[in-house]
Amino acid sequence: MNTVASGHFDTVVQAREINGGVHMHPPAADRHVPGHLPPRPRTFAGRDRETRQLTAAVARSGIAMICGGGGIGKTWLALHWAYQNIAQFPDGQLFADLRGFDAAGEPKTPCVVLHFFLQALGVESGRIPVDIDGMACLYRSLVAGKRMFILLDNVRDIAQVTPLLPGSSSCVVVITGRSRLVGLFVQHDAQLVPMGVLSAREAHALLTRRLGFERIAGEPAAVGELLDSCAGLPLALGVVAGRATARPGFTLTRLAEELRDTATRLGVLDEHDPATSLSAVFSWSYAALTDREAETFLLMCLAPGQDLSLPAVASLVGLPVEDACVVLRELERVSLVQEPAPERFRVHDLIRLYGIQQARQTPTRHGPEVALRRLVDFYLHTSRAADRLLDPDSQPVDIVPATEGCRPAVLETRRAALAWFEAEHSQLLAVQELAHRSGWRQHVWQLAWTLHAYHLSRGHLHHDLAIWRLGYEAVEGVAESAAKAIVHQMLGYAYSRLGVHAQALRFVADAIHFAVETGNLAYRAAAHHAAAQVWGRHGDTVEALRHAAAALRIYRAVRTPLREAFALNMVGNFAARLGDFELARGTYEAALSLFRAHHHRLGEATILDSLGRLADAVGHTEALGHYQHALVLLQELGDTYAAAETLERLGQTYRALDQNNRARAAWRQAMRLYRTQRRTADADRLECQLQLLKAGVATVDGGPWN
Template sequence: MRIQVLGSMRAWKDGAELELGPPARRAVLGLLVLAEGETVPSGSLVDALWGERPPRSAVNVLQTHVKHLRRLLEPGRSSRSSSEVLPYVNGGYAVNQAAVTVDLTAFRLLVAEANEAYRNDEWDRAAAGLGEALALWHGRPVADIPLLATHPKVVSLIAKHREVVARHGDAMIAIGAAAEVLPEMAEAAAEQPLDESAQARLIRAYHAAGHRAKAFQTYHEVRDRLVEELGIDPGPELRAAHATLLHDDGSTSTAQPRAVPAVPRQLPAQPSGFTGRTAQLSTLDELAAERPGGAMTIAAISGTAGVGKTALAVHWGHSVSDRFPDGQLYANLRGHTSAGAAAPIEVLAGFLSALDVPAERVPVDVETASAMFRTLTTDRKMLVLLDNAAGPDQVRPLLPAGRGCLVVVTGRDRMTGLVAMHGARQITLDVLSPDDALELLRCVLGPRRVRAEPAAAAEFAKLCAYLPLALRIAAANLSDRPGHGIEDYVAELREGNVLTALEVPGDEQAAVRAAFDLSYAALPHEARRLFRLLSLIPGLDASTEAIAALTGTDPERSLDRLAGAHLVELQTPGRYSFHDLLRRYAAEQAEPDREAALHRLYDWYLNAVDGAARLLYPHMLRLPVPDLDARTPSGVTGPAEAASWLDTERGNLVAAVRSGPRPAAWLIADALRGYFWMSTRRVEWQATAEAGLAAAEEAGEPRARATARLSLADLYFRQSRYREAVRHYTHAHLLARQAGWVEAQAAVLGNLGRDHALRALAIHRETGHRTAEALTLAVLERAGR
């Protein structure tokens, strides 16, 4: 028995095609086949056939259709025996996939095998497998049944077909066979005239097939279409295809590699000296083993601060990374940091970007972004590590949808909401066992030193409450003092911890403070000062150059000392971060240079952003920046380096606008407007513009308020939300008039339409602003077409 749904609804038995009967009967069979072996309740079949107002006889009619289909598909079956092909299961019907051959099932299997080859860069095998899958496609699913044209299963399959066509095109381009798929690529692009990925793929196919002129023509046509219909410029994928055309003079091979699907590898570095946690690692392994057969799995790791939740999650994530071929996503949710918990939309923006969603396509509202994230992860096998969560409400929008996905959440909260609502497995992390604590000491101090003083080492671990963070910091402090024995350090710990430890035995936070106190006191003066000042960093990490601006000195030696004492962590070469408990402890220490250091840091950020703006968008109207005695980032000598620096520092700059001193906050926000216009990172853009506006309104600064409104207006314009854009443009124009800022008035008018642009042109000519005059003339030319 063979059934086809990819095209017209057809069936064959013993090589002879069957007459399936009237449209409604064909629709019943089509719905059951599209369910791919799952039971379809009778009520769902009735709803699909008759909608909201079925006749009273609907169930009887449905049963009649099923009876006729069974007779047709199983002509020799006794009326008293159960059906092998269309069994009745739990109030509904299903297709027994073991009894029939279905083209949709074969299509799914071929695509899955080809996608595995695609992920492993086996282009020949991927191209062959996807081509074989597409050969099964004879048109729109159940094309001869209009009743099912908009059914979700049909719509989903059409989207899947487009995805397979795209991947097949990529693979064929990669193996140098682009000419063979040009008709399919052209058809796909014609069906999706505003889909940048489809258009970019067609451009690459034309280029790879040697049709360079046609590729250029296609680029210019789609660019004009995007501008005219959506009011946006080409995104990164189209620009990349165009850049490849520009840099290929035709003397080299035109075959282009396919667009590799994003496989993010975001896990932090493997923690050194990880010990113990055997039971918890075993539980995580069990969850990973159970994952393929069921729904998306969640592990919720909870425990006190400093107990090693992140270390456990990251260590385990690295050990099983091969089980998640589609990548690993990581986010620090900042659940207990002074900077405040991360907004889910910010995390989603980062995840979607890592999954190759162009910045301008990332939604700015949580619900839409979350839905897009779930869609993109439906067929993926991914590990998602959500670290330092504030609670379940922060986590829920960040959950993927794929059955092959596993989510690990860490936090001080027990996450009972995730357990109750999402079936999360709860893993409670306590302090280390005495034996594991000693093993950690051996890793830091060396086995010989611990073996020489076993009783003192055991007391050392006990005074640190067996807490990993306290143990690491205290042991690192002792390792810097080779002349001291463990017993000597135990005496110091006892002295610093005696009051709190005796009052509250095993008080982990008292142990942490005692370890902090001793390690901090052992630092040289400059290192202690640096440690205190690092608490002023607005984001999660900082570059060496930003830290130099903060301190006003060369911090390299002190940073090395702090890293050696486990008081800061080297994230990547030249970038440092530290634990939120350490940040809080550093902020509590008295620092007379605090305000001056804060202004030095923000002056440096402002100077650096201003320098990048001059390189990237020199003609864009901006607030004047005062002359600052601050260094610019090394190596930022041209537009490419400026853009790279802004990409790297984006998180810190957004945090600086939100929390920095005035007027640096709104000046940085204004200087970033051009960067956001170019990169179209809408989530960060909105957060920055709104924070800049709030700062300016609090200070009552009309020019700053005008540029903040202009930034929001530009953002809404790029989103095609013209009503909101006009409202902010109008507000910005009013504020610019109140401030007597003629250039800003002209800039706003130029964005409000043809009549306003004519007024802007007159102002530009009157003030002699030639570049702005040329830009406004371009606007008028476009409006006149």
């Protein structure tokens, strides 16, 4: 960097250096106005939020720290802000790259940087104190009262940066680094400016500025693929733009094809210059980790899904939660992992690819398979505990024992179970895929089993079909009749709910066959229960009633009162559909008594809904009370799937009573739930009902049990 001189001035600065008991006074220095900033970033785009945060941080304390992972654009943000505000610093700018994470070796020491700064401020080399305290004292004296900008780039720790902080509030200091230096915030009131990846809009704007609007607009599909491959990382986008600029004859589609394979993507994005090599940049952070931190990082890169909770990571690495938290905080501090939500951690996509490469070359204590098995066990056992809170009377299933070191999460309430399923749903699907790829057959179908009550309560019908199809693949070719009975039964349910009746009928017939093979009456009852539901949806009410009655007899024989109550509800539904309202009312009332005796609120809501339908068949006024009570219970329980159907029926009752505004409100709520649950036919039917209601045409439904 060239020093920009602007005149000379005489200064008398009294600085005391204690060096062997000798008091030294700093020499007079000619006036120097250093201009050390690297060139202004010419293709800077986006980062409006971070720029505003930096402005506010500087205004508050004069010291700001920009923190983020390698290649995230920390230095560019600092330079962009500095050049925007250059007029505020007439006394100059100082810049030093402290090489906190550098492949070349050790970071720069404060002594080296102070020596450089003092020279830049006009102090002759021979008159610079040899002691760091003396250098720091002289440095602070020279910048005191001056309006200067000081950029300390790529800082590793607080010891490296503290001697470089001026004592004068007239100076502005911006620090960049991958580690959050908590001591700076506590001791010097520094303000944090965190940096994450670019948004899709910002990434697109950056690529457009580098390549030009015409080239970007000409291949929109390829541009989208390039943006996905770079995952919002500015350094990766810069490499892509550089390759595209260097190859003007190549299409962006060709470049996107090179990046398509995740196994080779990092190699394609790497350049010969270590400063622009993604692998090199990531390696500098990785090399600074302890063995335990490195192992945790690598295992997180190998784990499936987008993010992991703190308890999940603890099981993955086989540590107590408290110890895992300490390790994760360090990884998050050096920006190798992110914490997008409290106690949920994720690894950036490109950093993950680097970690996977390293994992292939770095043996862990017991190999990654053991760690991943602990993770799958964590999800299986926690999911089973959550499922029991949602469906406490479900079929008994002996879950695979947990691997040593696995620590399932503790859930105590239905609300907590629903919240856990909501947070972990995508992760559970990814974990089941991992179990399937790994050949852990029992885990595959048992994970599906633990998810089915949640899927039904939230209306995730397509996901439910997908997990049970994997479960079906897992039990094919094995001699476990009990597992086959459950999987075929649940796959029949899943197909039936989506209207694929032929497949559903075949699977429930097979379920009955496998249930008989087990010799277990509970499995036989459950298989007949499923067959009744499927035949009912298929439209054969007589056959449905036959299976419902068979399930009811067995449930009574094995003394399972809640299952008996659900079977009574089915018998009542099919009897009502056949016109036997007296039988229907009797079975509903018997079921309601059982559910209330056992404090089963979901079962109570189910029967109230059935009583509402029965009342609709013989007169509407009584139905309102049943539907409204059922709806309150379903909403409290979070069962949005059943709530949507109850809302639709409530609307029908309001419509029959000429309460059109209330009918409209109920149907609109139901339609929103149907759309969310991808129940397109149901939503379209209601939309048609609403249009007819608006036009003043009498609406028509297929009867309360259709």
